[in-house]
Amino acid sequence: MTTAQYLKLIGERNPCGRYKAAGLEPKECSVCLSVLEDGDEIRRLKCEHTFHKGCVDKWLEQDRATCPICRRLVVPEPISQRRQIQPHRRRGELYGGSDDELILLLTSLHVTGVLQNPTTAA
Known part of the structure; x- marks a missing residue:
């Protein structure tokens, strides 16, 4: 599986969106540690953790098939094994x-x- 195919699959299973602040305490991206601001392009994984799209995509491109926070697999295990991705x-x-x-x-x-x-x- 190529990187482009892999990222397309991630996008299909974990779609992108735009961040809208909805609370008193600002959220931050756990990859870059920057505060998420209104309008930032984000990706929310199935585990409900939210990151800047660019940050989490880069994380996932580095052969990490897991959420940076909870280590839950982002793609089904057979796909991660075919791509030779190992959980952290x-x-x-x-x-x-x-x-x-x-x-x-x-x-x-x-x-x-x-x-x-x-x-x-x-």
């Missing part, structure tokens, strides 16, 4: 270690100065 992995699956190991690694990098001054790190 948990942090431990990315580096293969525990949270304690990650904390130890980050602490040691900070102590050695790698994180203190990134411009001097080799």
Whole structure:
């Protein structure tokens, strides 16, 4: 499945619209963290989470077949598998270690100065 076909399918299942402020507390796009303003082009996913269309489309193009907030699949699983899209992995699956190991690694990098001054790190 090409990217264009994939985005067309997303558009059919999760149509776009224009944002209309309807409350006292403004909503924000959880991808770019900007406040949604009247007239912004938005995409509301089936899970009811709303984003700027451009932001969530870019997220979905990056081989993330899930909602950025709740990780619910945006397209049926067989389609996501054909496109070789994997749902977002948990942090431990990315580096293969525990949270304690990650904390130890980050602490040691900070102590050695790698994180203190990134411009001097080799």
